[in-house]
Amino acid sequence: MKQERYFYILFALIIYLLVGTVCIFHTSIWMDEHYFNLMGENAINMATLAVNSIEITDEELEDLKKISFNELVENKNNKELSNLFTKTEPYKNVKYAYIIRKLEDNNIKYYVKNIDTSFYKLPIGTPLDGIWLLDVIVNEQERRKVIEDPEYYTDKNRYTHLNEQTKILYNKQKSGYFVNNDEWGNQISGMVPIYTKEGQYIGLLGVDIYSEDFYSYRNNIIWISTLLVAIPSLILMVIFSYFHFKYKKEMKDIALRDELTGLYTRAYYQDYAKQQVDKLRRADDRLTVIMADIDDFKAYNDYYGHLKGDEVIKHIGKIFREEIELQNGCPGRYGGEEFIAFIPQIDIEEGTQICESIREKVSSLMLLHETEQESKYLTVSIGICSKMRREGPFVIKDMIEKADKALYRAKREGKNCVRREQ
Known part of the structure; x- marks a missing residue:
């Protein structure tokens, strides 16, 4: 339309x-x-x-x-x-x-x-x-x-x-x-x-x-008539350009964002990460990578069905997106029920606070999970990796692996928690 x-x-x-x-x-x-x-x-x-x-x-x-x-x-x-x-x-x-x-x-x-x-x-x-x-x-x-x-x-x-x-x-x-x-x-x-x-x-x-x-006299009349045509035309062109630009931006945004959650797709956040690597060149520049996963989501999906599972991903994805974008970071959907984020210029302490805020807000949703024996509600586990430029070059693949390992350590240590890289 x-x-x-x-x-x-x-x-x-x-x-x-x-x-x-x-x-x-x-x-x-x-x-x-x-x-x-x-x-x-x-x-x-x-x-x-x-x-x-x-x-x-x-x-x-x-x-x-x-x-x-x-x-x-x-x-x-x-x-x-x-x-x-x-x-x-x-x-x-x-x-x-x-x-x-x-x-x-x-x-x-x-x-x-x-x-x-x-x-x-x-x-x-x-x-x-x-x-x-x-x-x-x-x-x-x-x-x-x-x-x-x-x-x-x-x-x-x-x-x-x-x-x-x-x-x-x-x-x-x-x-x-x-x-x-x-x-x-x-x-x-x-x-x-x-x-x-x-x-x-x-x-x-x-x-x-x-x-x-x-x-x-005729030239003046033609000049005035031309202005009467040109000014509304210019206004229409500005309106068209505005809506066209807005439409292109929306289309580009749609192409770069996950349809269900509104989080960025893999192609976008990988490109974003590369740009940050090129941009963050000073010794005290930092880059933080966050990985999050919905606990026991497969069991939830099997029990409640895929439609209900999609609703859960959408709600939790919204929380994840809002918290990360509040810090001028780039939130993305890593795959399935996993999320990833890149945030420049924050240290491990600030990153941990952001992760705790995400975890607490997800818990406050109180999304019932009857097959979960411990909490009875859906929770998330989060892993975080943060690095300063003076510690060596930013290798995105390595940082994602470290954040992912921290995430699975959070899973092993009871879920519904945040763990840092070791």
Whole structure:
């Protein structure tokens, strides 16, 4: 059941992350589409209003093709367009307003040069095949640069390269909008065909709306959404890691402990003993080995049955475990009704007191043993071996044998007692 619980937590975490990621992705797409559609329609509406507000004659069109950028700033038509966008509240988000016209091949004056590539973001040799017939910088900061420095824009800045979206709208003389990322930044461009008073096709009147603010706003929304997904995910991961670590520890503990008594298995306490041998290197370091055995357990088991015998081993094993672990020792089940323990840094006197405490607590259980002729209750016999490092190296096998001999001496000398190695 525990393993299934961890699986469900992990499964919930994965699903949450997937759903959260998909939601953020679709939210981003929806915001892009919704914003661009809304701003694109606004740009077209503003461009349409400008087309209906400005009249350009054929003669004025020819003049616009010839004048320089500095002359364009003072041009009557350009001022009309500027007044329309810079002095009207609804147009405060507009970045640029302009009329763009495609140049014939024989009228192209400029091409992208090596020094221009970072500005135009185009390959060297690309023709600048479009001209800004009218060009209004609605943005206050950009407009101030032109006022303060008339040379800020050169004649070449009147020319640009028509991107594919612009060419399609231009050739079809059709209104439309698109997201534009050119030398002038990121913007949403809305374009509407414009004609002279006499009906000659001039080009496209375009309105560029800021998109930088939107990207910043969208990124903030995505960042917040990501946090809303990431924080619960992190919490779930911490919870999962905690339970997974706890589960692994429990599984490891189960594998290293005897199922009936909770005492350590032979593999574990042998490894523990080896670690203590490597660890206890000072001359006054000590290691104590204790062996305990339930007196006349075979007769008890035969008389009361194995289930009752298991209960006895479990009760006595619990006492043995608690007493040894209280001394930071390692209690183990040696086999059958025998127990073993390793306790570092206690001498023979302290070890004997621990053994006496175990013996007395087992006796106090008063586990009836009717086949026992002497005490009528179950008891334990205990043997102990303790050694200091200066007396020689710790040889675990020898120490176990000495503790075992002390145990059997306790058996021979009346049981229910503690005996030390000789």
